[in-house]
Amino acid sequence: MRTQNSKSKAHGLSSLTKVLAGLGGVVALASAVILIVEMATSGAELAKLEGEKVALTRTNNEISEDLVKASSLSSIEKSADSLGFIRPTVTLYLSPEGGVAANLPK
Amino acid sequence: MQFRLKLLAVAFLLAFGSLVIRLFFWQIVHGGKLGKEARNQYQVENYLSAPRGSILASDRSWLVGRGDAYLVYAEIPNIKKSINEIADTLAPFFVDDPTNRAAILDESGRLKDILGKKGVVWVPLKQKVSAEVKSQIEALKITGIGFEHKEDRVYPEASEAAHLLGFVGKNETGEDQGYFGLEGYYNLTLSGKPGFNQAEKDARGRPILLGGGKEISAISGVDLLTHIDKAIQLAVEKNLKAGVEKYEASGGTAIVMDPTNGAILAMSSFPSYDPSHYWEYGDSLFSNPAISMSFEPGSIFKVLVMASALDAKVVTPETKCDICSGPLKVDKYLIETWNKVYHPDSTMQDVIVNSDNVGMSFVGQKLGADKLYDYLTKFGLGQATGIDLQGEAAPQLRDKGDWNIVDLATASFGQGVAVTPIQMLRAVGAIANGGRLVTPQVVAKLKAGSWQEEIKSKFGSKVISEEAVKEITSMMVEATRTGESKWTSIRGFKVAGKTGTAQIPIAGHYDAEKTIGSFIGFAPADTPKFVMLVTLREPKSSPWASETAAPLWYSIAKELFPYFGIQPES
Numbered sequence: 001m002r003t004q005n006s007k008s009k010a011h012g013l014s015s016l017t018k019v020l021a022g023l024g025g026v027v028a029l030a031s032a033v034i035l036i037v038e039m040a041t042s043g044a045e046l047a048k049l050e051g052e053k054v055a056l057t058r059t060n061n062e063i064s065e066d067l068v069k070a071s072s073l074s075s076i077e078k079s080a081d082s083l084g085f086i087r088p089t090v091t092l093y094l095s096p097e098g099g100v101a102a103n104l105p106k
Numbered sequence: 107m108q109f110r111l112k113l114l115a116v117a118f119l120l121a122f123g124s125l126v127i128r129l130f131f132w133q134i135v136h137g138g139k140l141g142k143e144a145r146n147q148y149q150v151e152n153y154l155s156a157p158r159g160s161i162l163a164s165d166r167s168w169l170v171g172r173g174d175a176y177l178v179y180a181e182i183p184n185i186k187k188s189i190n191e192i193a194d195t196l197a198p199f200f201v202d203d204p205t206n207r208a209a210i211l212d213e214s215g216r217l218k219d220i221l222g223k224k225g226v227v228w229v230p231l232k233q234k235v236s237a238e239v240k241s242q243i244e245a246l247k248i249t250g251i252g253f254e255h256k257e258d259r260v261y262p263e264a265s266e267a268a269h270l271l272g273f274v275g276k277n278e279t280g281e282d283q284g285y286f287g288l289e290g291y292y293n294l295t296l297s298g299k300p301g302f303n304q305a306e307k308d309a310r311g312r313p314i315l316l317g318g319g320k321e322i323s324a325i326s327g328v329d330l331l332t333h334i335d336k337a338i339q340l341a342v343e344k345n346l347k348a349g350v351e352k353y354e355a356s357g358g359t360a361i362v363m364d365p366t367n368g369a370i371l372a373m374s375s376f377p378s379y380d381p382s383h384y385w386e387y388g389d390s391l392f393s394n395p396a397i398s399m400s401f402e403p404g405s406i407f408k409v410l411v412m413a414s415a416l417d418a419k420v421v422t423p424e425t426k427c428d429i430c431s432g433p434l435k436v437d438k439y440l441i442e443t444w445n446k447v448y449h450p451d452s453t454m455q456d457v458i459v460n461s462d463n464v465g466m467s468f469v470g471q472k473l474g475a476d477k478l479y480d481y482l483t484k485f486g487l488g489q490a491t492g493i494d495l496q497g498e499a500a501p502q503l504r505d506k507g508d509w510n511i512v513d514l515a516t517a518s519f520g521q522g523v524a525v526t527p528i529q530m531l532r533a534v535g536a537i538a539n540g541g542r543l544v545t546p547q548v549v550a551k552l553k554a555g556s557w558q559e560e561i562k563s564k565f566g567s568k569v570i571s572e573e574a575v576k577e578i579t580s581m582m583v584e585a586t587r588t589g590e591s592k593w594t595s596i597r598g599f600k601v602a603g604k605t606g607t608a609q610i611p612i613a614g615h616y617d618a619e620k621t622i623g624s625f626i627g628f629a630p631a632d633t634p635k636f637v638m639l640v641t642l643r644e645p646k647s648s649p650w651a652s653e654t655a656a657p658l659w660y661s662i663a664k665e666l667f668p669y670f671g672i673q674p675e676s
Binding site for chain 1: 167168171172173174237260263264266310311312313314315336337340668673674
């Protein structure tokens with residue numbers, strides 16, 4: 001009697017294991033499918049991001065190039081000339097002894 | 107029934123067999139070839155170019171920056187319009203001046219020749235086209251015309267400092283390579299390290315993440331932070347250009363250096379070239395005369411000989427020349443003064459002030475050939491200065507022991523010896539630096555992102571004593587105040603300088619008319635902020651340096667004095 005009970009318990013466990021294994025397999029398969037689908041769409045996302053990166057890099061390069069050109073001292077000098085600025089031709093050197101302004105007692 | 111089953115089995119067996127054979131054919135026999143073709147379809151390999159480093163001035167503004175350029179190419183099988191129509195449409199975009207009809211016609215002809223070649227599938231039409239021109243061509247929507255991105259160099263100051271910077275061209279494998287100047291010397295540092303990218307992509311070009319891939323990132327080139335001061339560089343360029351034109355010289359060179367650490371603050375030579383269009387100029391313009399031109403220095407050399415004699419104590423400033431009353435006969439040659447005027451019993455100071463060749467022969471005789479050779483070697487002559495620019499020449503001195511009395515006499519006043527402008531500047535820079543030699547240096551720091559490394563100044567040995575420095579400096583100050591160039595000196599400023607007019611040796615004799623005029627000097631004389639050399643080749647307005655190179659030196663110095671905060675003595 002005891003042996004029969006043990007056999008039926010063992011049979012019950014074996015079925016449960018099979019069901020669990022089956023479920024595990026299904027879950028694993030489903031996960032794999034989802035992962036593949038997800039990765040496939042991520043590829044498109046990645047391609048989009050790569051495209052954006054290239055475009056941003058180009059824009060950055062263009063702005064950097066504009067900055068390099070704008071920093072030209074020769075161009076600034078020409079602009080200054082056209083705006084009416086003139087180069088100082090006479091340099092006045094001040095002697096430290098004689099001030100140009102002073103606080104006089106009232 | 108049994109027969110039909112057997113027949114079916116045989117049919118299946120045959121079908122299986124043929125399938126196996128077919129598979130063997132595709133998988134084994136043609137497997138390699140087909141695998142390669144498949145990989146070509148889904149595997150993408152990209153070469154990741156390393157951005158070239160920039161070259162920066164001392165204020166961190168750009169001397170050379172990075173920019174974008176495009177290669178315009180044609181895919182012949184995809185072209186829909188006629189070759190003539192495409193050539194005529196594109197030609198105006200590829201010439202410098204779109205209003206120049208002759209240039210457009212030439213360019214159109216060139217394009218027709220390229221596009222009309224038989225058996226060609228892909229042809230490059232134009233290198234280094236700007237983003238703006240690319241957009242304009244793209245707007246025309248010409249089928250079969252494409253663009254490939256390339257890195258370009260941007261020169262914000264156009265052709266300024268071209269010799270100093272050098273240019274970037276192509277090497278024999280078609281890769282970018284720096285030539286001459288900083289681009290050549292620091293080519294490896296500026297170049298960086300290219301990377302590589304391998305990935306699998308689907309038919310739409312989207313990456314297959316499961317396919318794996320590998321990437322080795324490109325490492326950007328290192329930026330060079332130079333000692334070049336843009337304000338000084340532009341002042342030197344502007345004045346030198348004006349000077350070359352004014353004195354009708356065939357060329358000119360000017361170098362400004364901080365004598366205390368060898369920092370090159372400005373360096374310019376004319377005629378020059380545009381590094382962004384270097385291919386339009388002759389090769390002869392590429393080498394930098396400031397470091398490669400070998401010339402007989404003439405009278406500016408006298409300060410080195412006199413400094414050596416003072417240091418060796420074979421003369422003092424008060425020593426009187428007892429052979430200065432007339433021309434000096436040395437072997438079969440007669441040594442005369444430049445103006446045939448003689449000054450009996452001249453002191454050594456008078457010898458420098460009057461730029462007296464006979465007096466310098468006297469100094470040479472007192473010093474002796476071996477000692478003179480030793481001093482000149484200590485001043486760095488006969489060897490490269492070690493400046494960090496590509497293309498430096500190092501004219502040799504005559505071997506020690508090979509100097510005869512004529513060699514000694516002529517070398518004493520700067521004839522029969524060859525130097526480069528940078529060698530001369532370094533040698534006189536040693537006088538300005540208290541007698542200590544320093545290596546001229548253009549780059550101050552190497553910089554990449556947050557990393558930077560300072561390039562320390564390289565000091566050489568002490569060439570002459572402090573006492574000799576004071577004595578020769580005093581003589582040079584007096585030379586600027588009362589010598590031939592006194593008319594052009596700026597009153598009140600203590601400048602130590604010397605003019606030099608050298609004849610040009612041609613086929614064993616000196617040209618009767620052509621000269622090289624030079625002026626070398628430092629200021630303020632007691633605590634020098636800069637040492638500057640100006641040379642003018644073959645000036646036609648006057649053969650004398652006191653009327654050409656000296657006023658040019660002072661016109662540059664006039665701008666440098668307020669910039670350095672140098673005040674007059676009174």
